[in-house]
Amino acid sequence: MAVVLLDPSRPDLVPAGAVGLLSTTVAVTEDVHPNLLWQLTDYVLVGADERKLETVLTSDPTHPVVRARIAAGERVVQGEVVRGAPLMRAVDLMDRLRRTGPWEQRQTHDSLRRYLLEECYELLDAIESGTRDDLRSELGDLLLQVLFHARIAEDSADGAFDIDDVAQSFVDKVSYRTPGVLDGEHADLERQIEEWEAAKAAERAKGSVLDGIVTTQPALALTQKLFERLAGADFPIVAVSPSLYSVNVPFRRHATTSVEDEQRRRAVVLMDLVRAAEEAATADGVALRDENTWRKYLGMDYDESLFGDDLTDTGEIPVVVVDEPVEDDVEYEDVSLDKDPIVAGKKPKKVKDIAVGAVPPVVVVEKWSAAEAD
Incomplete structure (x- = not known):
């Protein structure tokens, strides 16, 4: 008897240790992704005859049937937990809200400006005098703004981009500006600062020394x-x-x-x-x-x-x-x-x-x- 736990951020990815358990009929919970169901030899939905089946396949460890089987001592098979999986769930959540939320559907980059500004000030306040829980919560609120703006940009008819493009922009910029540290060449603070400033100067050499200065800031x-x-x-x-x-x-x-x-x-x-x-x-x-x-x-x-x-x-x-x-x-x-x-x-x-x-x-x-x- 075994419980196969899927990563909810990658619902069609089966742990290597569970491949042999899925060659016969298995029980599945309602949350299992349809793409994976099509690949199974045979399955039944929990609530039917799952008690007779050796394996339960799920991505919800809180499901009553799953919890009961784990409490009974059944073997749990799951893949390695990947750092950043909650971020992928956050992206999915934002996508669903943008598609189905009546308020989210009406928002634009401009309409969210005041919320973004408020969240920045609230984060600064949490850094100044808040608790660790306050800081974590305010960072989450700021992350919401990043996800929201990226999702709005995805709907643009001209120059559309998504959260993956935003993340890649971060990777490209930081990788270019900190080559020595990331390559393991050195761990010297002064040298890192010099490399960062030199990279920024090279970027600005193609334009104005004022590029990137926002005149609407305080x-x-x-x-x-x-x-x-x-x-x-x-x-x-x-x-x-x-x-x-x-x-x-x-x-x-x-x-x-x-x-x-x-x-x-x-x-x-x-x-x-x-x-x-x-x-x-x-x-x-x-x-x-x-x-x-x-x-x-x-x-x-x-x-x-x-x-x-x-x-x-x-x-x-x-x-x-x-x-x-x-x-x-x-x-x-x-x-x-x-x-x-x-x-x-x-x-x-x-x-x-x-x-x-x-x-x-x-x-x-x-x-x-x-x-x-x-």
Whole structure:
């Protein structure tokens, strides 16, 4: 007497140890997949004469007949449990809901936006102050959003993809960016980070340094991401208005402007400036890989001698003569909007012998001060 347990995520796959048990008539539970039933020599549904049969075939270990046989000490035959099987059941569940659920059928990528945002914040809250159960539950809610969006995309008439394509995208990206670790070549943290950043840089080399930056994210997160990208591309810091480094929130009963919107607007102005420089450089067939080249296409002062006849950079590192060494991590806590010549509409002052007056005209539209908000 034996009970053959099938993997519900792979309902037509029979464990190797059960092949010999299925050569005669077997009892099957209602959940056994029709594809497998067609392959059986003979079968009867439980509830009939299954007591006389040696083998019960099922994918439901909680079925009353199955539980009774296991409790009686019958041998259980099942395949190796495959990690990720519940994920496959989740995919199947989402598919059934999309096909039969009246609410799920009506949803679009756009209609789910607010739920996705809520789930992200709830997950962050669980990480900050929740229990392990809270964290697991919120991760499940976020997974639901991923499955839902992938299932909606599957129904698209143009450019359709499914959850397998999403998973493959993850595999391709991570495999490309972490070759040394995955190949067992090394287990060095710094080297892994370098490989990851180098791979990302190679991807961005085909487009803009701003590719992938989402302007709808919170303004401070947008500004930080923008600065990280530009710093990694040797963008000249003097081309960045100091007004971006400081956020002033007015203390008044009725605010007339949104600090969030103002910060985002300034970040977008800088992004437009960067894109304009990239387009001009692309037209000349030049890659923006150093500060001197950036300065040239930003319309700032630059060292012409560092360029060859074909306008390509010679590879030398441009040197800016200053009174003091320039630190990588510049502190801007002492910079206020009133001190920003662009914001205040004043003539530019000298900063460590570098004239900020050379900042491209496009940033002049950033004029703003607390007085204007009154």
